[in-house]
Amino acid sequence: MxxxxxxxxxxxxxxxxxxxxxxxxxxxxxxxxxxxxxxxxxxxxxxxxxxxxxxxxxxxxxxxxxxxxxxxxxxxxxxxxxxxxxxxxxxxxxxxxxxxxxxxxxxxxxxxxxxxxxxxxxxxxxxxxxxxxxxxxxxCAMQSARWDLLPRANYMIASVQTLRGCPKHCSFCSVWRTDGQKPRVRESDAVIDEIVQLRRMGFRFVALADDNFYPVTLGDLRMADRRADRTAYDRLVGIRNQRFELMEQLSKLPSDMVFFTQITMEAAEDPEYLDAMRRARIRGALVGVESVTPEGLKDIHKDFNLSGDALVERLQQFKARGVHVLGSFIFGLPSDKPLTFDATAVFAQKANVTLAQFVMLTPFPGTHDFEKWEASVADHAPTIAGVPVTRYWLIPKHLRPKVYTPHPVMSPAEIRQRTQRVWDEFYRLPLVWERAKCVKSLKSRVAFVMASKLYRQMYANTGISTDSARSHRAHRMTRLMARPLVKLFAGRPMPSLQKAPRLSVPT
Ligand code: B12
Ligand code: SF4
Missing domain, CATH: 3.40.50 (Rossmann fold)
Known part of the structure; x- marks a missing residue:
C-alpha cells in the first residue's frame, strides 16, 4: 500500500x-x-x-x-x-x-x-x-519539510515558512481568517535547520513563504504600550525579538544565499527591521501596494497603506535599505477608472519597483469581497455550463470569466485589456534590462531578465495572452525557459554545511 x-x-x-x-x-x-x-x-x-x-x-x-x-x-x-x-x-x-x-x-x-x-x-x-x-x-509544533524527497533538479527556489497568520483584515484576502490573525511564529532553529538542508542540496534562493513577514508594527507596539495591562505589549515584544533572532541566524548562513518574502509596507517606517532584513540577505519582498489611490485603498480595507508621493517614498525606503520590492497591484476595484491603469504603470516606474504583478480583483472564498458579491447576486447568479458564477472554480477553465464583480464604469473586457497593457509595458525588454542593473554580474543580469519574463508569462493571467495560439506559444516558451533557469538559480551544493552553535562554512 x-x-x-x-x-x-x-x-x-x-x-x-x-x-x-x-x-x-x-x-x-x-x-x-x-x-x-x-x-x-x-x-x-x-x-x-x-x-x-x-x-x-x-x-x-x-x-x-x-x-x-x-x-x-x-x-x-x-x-x-x-x-x-x-x-x-x-x-x-x-x-x-x-x-x-x-x-x-x-x-x-x-x-x-x-x-x-x-x-x-x-x-x-x-x-x-x-x-x-x-x-x-x-x-513550536509545526512540521518540518522532508526536503530529502525533493527532485532537486526541477525547482529554482525553495520555500520555508517562518510564521503563519496575519493581523490585518484586507477585504480580498482570506488568510487572516484561515490562518488566523495571531501570528504563529516557528522556532528559529527549526527554520534554520531546513535552510541548511536546502543549501546542502544547492539551493541559493529561498522564499520565506509567510503571510506577512512583519507581524508586529511600531504602531502596534505604541498602542499596546499605552495600556495599563502589559500582557499584549510583552507578547508583541516577544514576537518582535523572535523575528530579530531569526534574522540574526539567517545572516550567519553562506553569503551567496538570497531570501525573499511578503511584507506590509509599514516595515518601511522601521529602519532597524529593514537593516536586519538586509543583514539576513532578505533581498526582496512582495509588498501589497494594491492601489495607488486613497479611494482604492478604502475599497479593500487597507487604510494602513499610503498613496501618492508618500507611497513612492515608502517603497523607495525598502530599496534604499537593500530590499527590492515586488509590487503587487489590483485592478478592477470599484473606484478604479480608465486613468487608474496609466497612473499605476507610471507609478510602478517612478517607485522603481524591481518586479511587479498586476492582478484583477478576484473574489476568493473566505473573503469579505466574496461574501459581499455572493450576497449581491443571491439566488439569481448567472450560470455558465450549468454552474453559478459564484462557484466559478467549478466552471471548465476555458469558459471561466476573468472578471466577476460588475464594475461601475468599465466592462470586463476593458479591465482585462487595460491590465494586460500595464503588464506588457512594465515587462518591455529595455525596461527589464534597465532594472536588471540591480544585480552585478552579466550572468545574474541574464538570469534576472529571464526570470522577469518567466514571471510575466506565468502570472499575467488576464485571459488575453492565455487565449488560443498565443497561449500555446507562451506555454512552450515557459517550458523552454524553465529548465535553464533552474540551473541559473542553483548554487554550489554544500553537503557538509553545519549549523550550531555557530554556522561554519566549509571552504
Ligand atoms: C507562497 C505562496 C505562493 C507562492 C508559491 C506557491 C507554491 N508553489 O507553493 C506563489 C507566489 C507562486 C503563489 C502564487 C499564487 N497564489 Co499563493 N500563496 C502562498 C502562501 C503565502 C503560502 C503557501 C505555503 O507554502 N504555505 C505553507 C504550507 C505548508 O501551508 P498550506 O499550503 O496552507 O498547507 C497546510 C494546510 O493547508 C494543509 N494542507 C494543504 N494541502 C493539504 C492536503 C492534504 C491531503 C491534507 C491532509 C492537508 C493539506 O496542511 C498543510 C500543512 O499544515 C499562501 C498563503 C497561505 N497562508 O497559505 C498563498 C495563497 C495560497 N495564494 C493564494 C493565491 C490567490 C495565489 C495566486 C492565485 C495569486 C495570483 N493572483 O496569481 C497564485 C496562484 C499560483 C498557482 N497557480 O498555484 C491564496 C489562495 C486563496 C484561495 N482561496 O485559493 C493564498 C491563500 C493567499 C491569500 N492571500 O489568500 N502563492
Ligand atoms: S493581504 Fe496581506 S496584509 Fe492583507 S490580510 Fe492578507 S496577508 Fe495580511
Missing amino acids: RIHLINPSDASFGAAVITPRWLYVLAGATPPESGDLQIVDETLEQLDPASVSAGDVVGIGIHTLNALRGYEVGRAARSRGAYVVYGGIHATLFPDEPFEHGGAHAVVKGDGDRVWGEVITDCHAGAPRRVYDGGKVEG
Whole structure:
C-alpha cells in the first residue's frame, strides 16, 4: 500500500519556480511505517493514474484555482480503489465540495501537520472519518519539510515558512481568517535547520513563504504600550525579538544565499527591521501596494497603506535599505477608472519597483469581497455550463470569466485589456534590462531578465495572452525557459554545511 501526495495543476512545465511546500510538510507528517510515499507535483508532470492501486491513500491539496483539476485527480484515484483525502485552503472553506465533485472519502480542514498521521491510520483500518479538523497548529509544533524527497533538479527556489497568520483584515484576502490573525511564529532553529538542508542540496534562493513577514508594527507596539495591562505589549515584544533572532541566524548562513518574502509596507517606517532584513540577505519582498489611490485603498480595507508621493517614498525606503520590492497591484476595484491603469504603470516606474504583478480583483472564498458579491447576486447568479458564477472554480477553465464583480464604469473586457497593457509595458525588454542593473554580474543580469519574463508569462493571467495560439506559444516558451533557469538559480551544493552553535562554512 502506498501513500500519494498530489499537487494538482492543469499546466505542467517540467520545472517550477517555487517548491510547493505543503507536499513536503505532509511528507514529514507521514508516519514512516505507512508505506511507500509517492509525491506528484503536477506543475512538473501530470499524475499517471496507473501508479495508484486499490487500498492506497491519496492526499490532494487544493486551493481555489486548482480545485477542479484536483477533483478530476480524486475521481481517477477513487475509481482505482484508493482512499481519497482532500486538504488545503479550498477544502477548508468548502469541506462538502470534494465529496460532491472529487470522489472524497475524507476532508481535512486547517493544518495537516498533526492530523495527517491519524487520517492514514484510519484509512488503513478501512474507516476514515468524513471530516478531520487539523486546527491552527502553534509555531513550536509545526512540521518540518522532508526536503530529502525533493527532485532537486526541477525547482529554482525553495520555500520555508517562518510564521503563519496575519493581523490585518484586507477585504480580498482570506488568510487572516484561515490562518488566523495571531501570528504563529516557528522556532528559529527549526527554520534554520531546513535552510541548511536546502543549501546542502544547492539551493541559493529561498522564499520565506509567510503571510506577512512583519507581524508586529511600531504602531502596534505604541498602542499596546499605552495600556495599563502589559500582557499584549510583552507578547508583541516577544514576537518582535523572535523575528530579530531569526534574522540574526539567517545572516550567519553562506553569503551567496538570497531570501525573499511578503511584507506590509509599514516595515518601511522601521529602519532597524529593514537593516536586519538586509543583514539576513532578505533581498526582496512582495509588498501589497494594491492601489495607488486613497479611494482604492478604502475599497479593500487597507487604510494602513499610503498613496501618492508618500507611497513612492515608502517603497523607495525598502530599496534604499537593500530590499527590492515586488509590487503587487489590483485592478478592477470599484473606484478604479480608465486613468487608474496609466497612473499605476507610471507609478510602478517612478517607485522603481524591481518586479511587479498586476492582478484583477478576484473574489476568493473566505473573503469579505466574496461574501459581499455572493450576497449581491443571491439566488439569481448567472450560470455558465450549468454552474453559478459564484462557484466559478467549478466552471471548465476555458469558459471561466476573468472578471466577476460588475464594475461601475468599465466592462470586463476593458479591465482585462487595460491590465494586460500595464503588464506588457512594465515587462518591455529595455525596461527589464534597465532594472536588471540591480544585480552585478552579466550572468545574474541574464538570469534576472529571464526570470522577469518567466514571471510575466506565468502570472499575467488576464485571459488575453492565455487565449488560443498565443497561449500555446507562451506555454512552450515557459517550458523552454524553465529548465535553464533552474540551473541559473542553483548554487554550489554544500553537503557538509553545519549549523550550531555557530554556522561554519566549509571552504
Ligand atoms: C507562497 C505562496 C505562493 C507562492 C508559491 C506557491 C507554491 N508553489 O507553493 C506563489 C507566489 C507562486 C503563489 C502564487 C499564487 N497564489 Co499563493 N500563496 C502562498 C502562501 C503565502 C503560502 C503557501 C505555503 O507554502 N504555505 C505553507 C504550507 C505548508 O501551508 P498550506 O499550503 O496552507 O498547507 C497546510 C494546510 O493547508 C494543509 N494542507 C494543504 N494541502 C493539504 C492536503 C492534504 C491531503 C491534507 C491532509 C492537508 C493539506 O496542511 C498543510 C500543512 O499544515 C499562501 C498563503 C497561505 N497562508 O497559505 C498563498 C495563497 C495560497 N495564494 C493564494 C493565491 C490567490 C495565489 C495566486 C492565485 C495569486 C495570483 N493572483 O496569481 C497564485 C496562484 C499560483 C498557482 N497557480 O498555484 C491564496 C489562495 C486563496 C484561495 N482561496 O485559493 C493564498 C491563500 C493567499 C491569500 N492571500 O489568500 N502563492
Ligand atoms: S496584509 Fe496581506 S496577508 Fe495580511 S490580510 Fe492583507 S493581504 Fe492578507
